Amino acid sequence: MSNTALEVGALAKVFGGLAAVDGVSLKVAAGERRVLIGPNGAGKTTLFHCITGTLKPTSGQVTLFGRDVTRLAEYSRTALGMGRTFQITNVFPDLTLGENLALAIVGTDRRKWVLHRPMQAYADVRRQALESLERVGLAGRADQPAKLVSYGERRQLELALALNTRPKVLFLDEPCAGLSPAERQRISQMIGELPRDITLLMIEHDMDVALGLADRVTVLHQGRVILEGSPDEVRANAQVRDVYFGHA
């Protein structure tokens, strides 16, 4: 029995001549909150894409709960428990938030279709949708058409949709990007309150949010891990300050 949720071994991704990810190895324990930081262009998003299967790595391995998933398609990795935020294009603008959630729930749970009591099944889906919205702070917005909600609320909806796939390991790429300070606070608090049966990997630009949420931090620079440690270790590290904050 291993309590390692995710292991990445010597992962590389070369675009043309550029090694966007240049031999990254990581081990993330089950239940851990791991935050990935690093300057723009460090390779954070590319690394996420190679782990989740959006991109095919040039070399290296990805192991999920001890199982090699390196050659599996993205949907197979999703089925094995990798979750990520959906793009805004996956939201139906004319449907309400509740309906969007209900569709996603039906879409991810085939059992709903074989129930012999459709009204009961519908009530279950509706209840689950409302619970999901409540979890991301959108409880009062269930009957709003998706096109009428704010950008920040859409980001919350995306998070609810991602949680709907019941991920074991959830990948969030800058979930607070573009949000107002109040929305940022709300989303980061909500992420902090996610149950510990979800292992979290998050890319976060805001240092305070990153260090506040993380159990451990991985610092990426020019495609390589330059430091992995506790938030305190990262805070105290001079090289990180130079690279990340651009201090001379």
Ligand SMILES: Nc1ncnc2c1ncn2[C@@H]1O[C@H](COP(=O)(O)OP(=O)(O)O)[C@@H](O)[C@H]1O
């Ligand atoms: N599809 C692509 N084709 C070519 N180069 C890319 C592609 N995606 C990213 N890159 C390059 O790879 C490097 C890392 O990008 P990215 O992973 O987006 O960094 P980060 O998320 O840390 O800002 C950058 O130099 C970027 O220009």
Ligand SMILES: [Mg+2]
């Ligand atoms: Mg990025």
